[in-house]
Amino acid sequence: MKHRLISLIWVQLNMNFAISHSRYYYLEKRQRLWEGVLIVVSVIMTAAVLAFGVYKLADAFYSQASLLHQEALTLTTGILAAQFLMLILGIALVIAVFYFSDDLPCLIPLPLRPWEVLASKFAVILSNEYLGLLVFIVPIFVAYGRRANVGIISYTLSAITIFLTLPVIPIAIASILAVILMRIVGFTKRKDMLTIIGGFLLVALIIGVQFYVQTRLPARGEEQEFMMQLLSQANSLVAILGRQFPPSIWATWAISEAGTSRGLLSLGLFLGVSALAFGLFLALGNRFFYQGVLSGFEAPTARRRTFRGKPERIRFSERTPLLSLAVAEMKLFSRTPVFVLNGFIGFLMFPIMFVVLLLLGNDPEISGLWSSLVNVPEFHSIGTLLVGAYFFLLTAFSGIPFSPFSREGKANIWFLRSQPISGQAAAMGKALASEIMIVVGAIPGLAVLQYTARLPVVSLIIGVSLGIAASYALCIWGVLLDMARPMLDWTDQQKAIKSNLNTVIGITTGIVVLFLMGYLVNLLFKRGCSGLVAQVVSGTVIAVVLGSGLRVLQLFGDRLWSSIEL
Amino acid sequence: MKAGDACLLKLEGVSKTYRGSSNKAVDNLSLEVAPGEIFGFLGPNGAGKTTTIKMIVGLLMPDNGRIIVDSHDIVKDPVSAKRSIGFVPDDPNLYNRLTGLEYLNLVADVYGVSAADRAKRIRDLLSMFDLASEVNDIIQSYSHGMKQKLALTGALLHNPPLFILDEPMVGLDPRSSRLFKDLMRNHCDQGYAVFFSTHILEVAERLCDRVGIIDKGRLIACGSMDELRKLSSETDESLEDIFLELTLPEQVD
Structure with a gap:
């Protein structure tokens, strides 16, 4: 039995990282070997740059924290942030991997217990989380280890143990919530829609819990007493934060006090709770997993009664090919739970977090800073650019324009490729659909921003126009990128959208471009330029990027399109 | 030609x-x-x-x-x-989350089939393949044979040479x-x-x-x-x- 599980886990990991696939195409067939090398080198270089940035940040954080004798806060902050992010993003990931994998129809008829299938899928998710943690947590552990007075062997051993077990609790919690959600959804008829709604509700719930945790920190008027407590006792803030989520403090002590009895006890507690959470998830999964999956296999029977059985009453719409492609794309995206949960999460998460931070949070300094900022006369110009930047950021983080051909997968791409449409038309249809979804998705955030910033209508219109143009430019380049290297081989839809390298490239590019634009605008303001100049310069840059994207599409679109061979 | x-x-x-x-x-x-x-x-x-x-x-x-x-x-x-060309592959994976009619309308739009022509063609082909009552269901609910028939209908919509x-x-x-x-x-x-x-x-x-x-x-x-x-x-x-x-x-x- 043990061998069977290990074999299953190995197969899952093999498929997840495309090990056999890469070996076959890159090493045996020598097919686009340069691409494989380029991807690996690019990923390592990007990861190294990001890791170095995190290291420098953690080092600076350590210096500030040491002034208050709160050095271990460096670890707690990183661990808490990582666990919170894994929990939020884990919901969509778990639903995709557990319930929407293409290999489930092959796995379920096998003589395997539900917990075995779940354990192998869990291993896949963990392995993906490690890649992120390598960049975001390891540098923090290194920064702390270099500065703090720790024993190198015991510290390293503890840090490795915590690194390996860190995702277990958040992913187990996300998995338990997902298993319960999908069991409930299984009872209903409109499974896809309820999966989407349920997924977003779970994310909102987690953010709500986080908000609750925030409010448990000292409120206004209690700061002095709180500060005295902090200064009187080393790392007391870690204990206060940890009270809200004890595993984070156990993980912190396990590393910072490695080799001591307290460190060992904390490590034991952390491992124990992780094992308990994992065990609870497996027990629950063993009971409910297959029920949820099997109900998903049942073909939906919801029909539009108006037309049912009466072909003479069927309505026919006539659209241009471009619009028809875009409409079909939007329907396909919005009816696929995994795509919606991944692509639209930023549309809701950003405004919710903004509201929580500004309006509901108990930090008067942040609220005060924002209030004073919006009252500065130049803020109208800055606000206009912020609106534009918001559209751009949403586009980059959604992953929508960076995966339209990948999402078709090997199964469906034959259809578009065999239709009488040029590469340019196919790309334009995809870009248009992406843009419409992003513009609609930006409305909640825009409403929150406008409610708090109260920009004049003209500034808002300019901001939205800049934002739409910037977003469309990124959509065009994103679609081009995905056309050039679509990821068509995938076993679960998650891989097509968020675990797709094109999406990672899109997010990274978005951040870099936004940073450069911010730097440029700041430079203009420092040189005494007016807000209008900043807007004109930004608009010009956007126009150039958009124009060049359209030109590249015109020149190379058809060639890229025909290079997608099946 | x-x-x-x-x-x-x-x-x-x-x-x-x-x-x-x-x-x-x-x-x-x-x-x-x-x-x-x-x-x-x-x-x-x-x-x-x-x-x-x-x-x-x-x-x-x-x-x-x-x-x-x-x-x-x-x-x-x-x-x-x-x-x-009208083409049907050996394993026609269609867009599972579209309805049959949405799929046919997409094909007709791409091939530029007018509303009047497509209405007649779709009606004729659907009734020939006995698919008319399912055309508003999502394709995910179709059997393999029904998907095959829908793909054939789509491929014949523009009366390909x-x-x-x-x-x-x-x-x-x-x-x-x-x-x-x-x-x-x-x-x-x-x-x-x-x-x-x-x-x-x-x-x-x-x-x-x-x-x-x-x-x-x-x-x-x-x-x-x-x-x-x-x-x-x-x-x-x-x-x-x-x-x-x-x-x-x-x-x-």
Whole structure:
């Protein structure tokens, strides 16, 4: 039995990282070997740059924290942030991997217990989380280890143990919530829609819990007493934060006090709770997993009664090919739970977090800073650019324009490729659909921003126009990128959208471009330029990027399109 | 191209080698399909049938040679060439989360079929395939055969001069299969052509005007049943006998 599980886990990991696939195409067939090398080198270089940035940040954080004798806060902050992010993003990931994998129809008829299938899928998710943690947590552990007075062997051993077990609790919690959600959804008829709604509700719930945790920190008027407590006792803030989520403090002590009895006890507690959470998830999964999956296999029977059985009453719409492609794309995206949960999460998460931070949070300094900022006369110009930047950021983080051909997968791409449409038309249809979804998705955030910033209508219109143009430019380049290297081989839809390298490239590019634009605008303001100049310069840059994207599409679109061979 | 013109499909010295492979999947293949003709494309597994079809419909690029569809080169002018084609692959994965009607409307929009024409065509084809009552259901709920019928409906919507089908009979029930065979015949009677691959040799023998047999990427025989019989040792052999004789694996001593 043990061998069977290990074999299953190995197969899952093999498929997840495309090990056999890469070996076959890159090493045996020598097919686009340069691409494989380029991807690996690019990923390592990007990861190294990001890791170095995190290291420098953690080092600076350590210096500030040491002034208050709160050095271990460096670890707690990183661990808490990582666990919170894994929990939020884990919901969509778990639903995709557990319930929407293409290999489930092959796995379920096998003589395997539900917990075995779940354990192998869990291993896949963990392995993906490690890649992120390598960049975001390891540098923090290194920064702390270099500065703090720790024993190198015991510290390293503890840090490795915590690194390996860190995702277990958040992913187990996300998995338990997902298993319960999908069991409930299984009872209903409109499974896809309820999966989407349920997924977003779970994310909102987690953010709500986080908000609750925030409010448990000292409120206004209690700061002095709180500060005295902090200064009187080393790392007391870690204990206060940890009270809200004890595993984070156990993980912190396990590393910072490695080799001591307290460190060992904390490590034991952390491992124990992780094992308990994992065990609870497996027990629950063993009971409910297959029920949820099997109900998903049942073909939906919801029909539009108006037309049912009466072909003479069927309505026919006539659209241009471009619009028809875009409409079909939007329907396909919005009816696929995994795509919606991944692509639209930023549309809701950003405004919710903004509201929580500004309006509901108990930090008067942040609220005060924002209030004073919006009252500065130049803020109208800055606000206009912020609106534009918001559209751009949403586009980059959604992953929508960076995966339209990948999402078709090997199964469906034959259809578009065999239709009488040029590469340019196919790309334009995809870009248009992406843009419409992003513009609609930006409305909640825009409403929150406008409610708090109260920009004049003209500034808002300019901001939205800049934002739409910037977003469309990124959509065009994103679609081009995905056309050039679509990821068509995938076993679960998650891989097509968020675990797709094109999406990672899109997010990274978005951040870099936004940073450069911010730097440029700041430079203009420092040189005494007016807000209008900043807007004109930004608009010009956007126009150039958009124009060049359209030109590249015109020149190379058809060639890229025909290079997608099946 | 209208009925009566020279040929609707012409392959001239077409070759294809997959990257990383030393064997040619298709090797110097030349053939023609004339208007009014049903052309059956036969071959053992891995012979190059699907690769050839994929090149004809533009899913793969040939390494050498030319493919002319209704006087348009599929490589140089793919959009015009594809307008003349109606294609159904061997395993038609359709967009599961669209309804049947949404899928058909998408196809009709892409091919520029007017609302009036599509209404008539869709009604006729749906009622022929007995799919009218399910057309507003999402495709995910369709059986394999229903998906096959929907794909066929989509491929016929614009009344294509050249109908390309990869294993079209798989998944069809006997009634639909019969209807479909009649439909192919009617289509060709209008001066159009059908090019299809199949493993069902009885169907090919009964239905096809001409048959091509491909093995290891090379066209080893091509012609009418009578012409093929002349190639075999016996003159009254069935297509199955001829096929097995021509594609017999080489004996190793």
